[in-house]
Amino acid sequence: MKMVIFIILFVAYITYSAVVYTKGTKSNIQLPETEWAKVNRGKLLYQQYNCTSCHQLYGLGGYLGPELTTAYSDSLRGETYMRAFLKNGGSRMPNFHLADTDIDALVSFLKYVDQTAVTYKHK
Numbered sequence: 001m002k003m004v005i006f007i008i009l010f011v012a013y014i015t016y017s018a019v020v021y022t023k024g025t026k027s028n029i030q031l032p033e034t035e036w037a038k039v040n041r042g043k044l045l046y047q048q049y050n051c052t053s054c055h056q057l058y059g060l061g062g063y064l065g066p067e068l069t070t071a072y073s074d075s076l077r078g079e080t081y082m083r084a085f086l087k088n089g090g091s092r093m094p095n096f097h098l099a100d101t102d103i104d105a106l107v108s109f110l111k112y113v114d115q116t117a118v119t120y121k122h123k
């Protein structure tokens with residue numbers, strides 16, 4: 001009996017792994033090619049400036065700054081508010097002296113993250 005359960009679990013594990021590793025995680029969000037370029041550039045900048053040391057995305061990251069997953073669609077924050085912090089820094093948020101194109105890219109990235117956060121939004 002133990003052997004049967006072991007075999008069932010083992011086969012389930014192998015099947016699950018095969019699916020997980022071959023299906024891929026390509027996003028099903030549709031964006032024009034030029035927008036993807038900005039999103040990817042923004043993601044890179046987010047990593048380079050280590051924004052994650054202070055901010056969380058999907059609940060992961062540092063706690064000095066606010067969670068940014070749904071900042072874009074948040075009625076109290078949104079794009080203009082976010083841009084203001086990226087441009088000038090805040091009382092605790094450093095001013096990185098970002099170029100306007102870098103700010104655009106970061107906003108595109110955070111907008112994209114917001115679009116992926118379907119189950120995260122409280123509505």
Ligand code: HEC
Binds near residue numbers: 045046055064091093
């Ligand atoms: C040293 C910690 C720190 C780092 C690093 C940092 N931030 Fe912040 N950020 C903050 C804090 C704290 C705030 C809240 C405003 C304040 O107190 O200055 C903030 C506010 C913001 C806001 C405004 C949104 C809101 O909900 O208040 C955005 C957008 C933002 N940060 C994006 C970024 C991005 C993008 C990066 C990387 C380029 C970054 N931050 C790096 C600490 C940080």
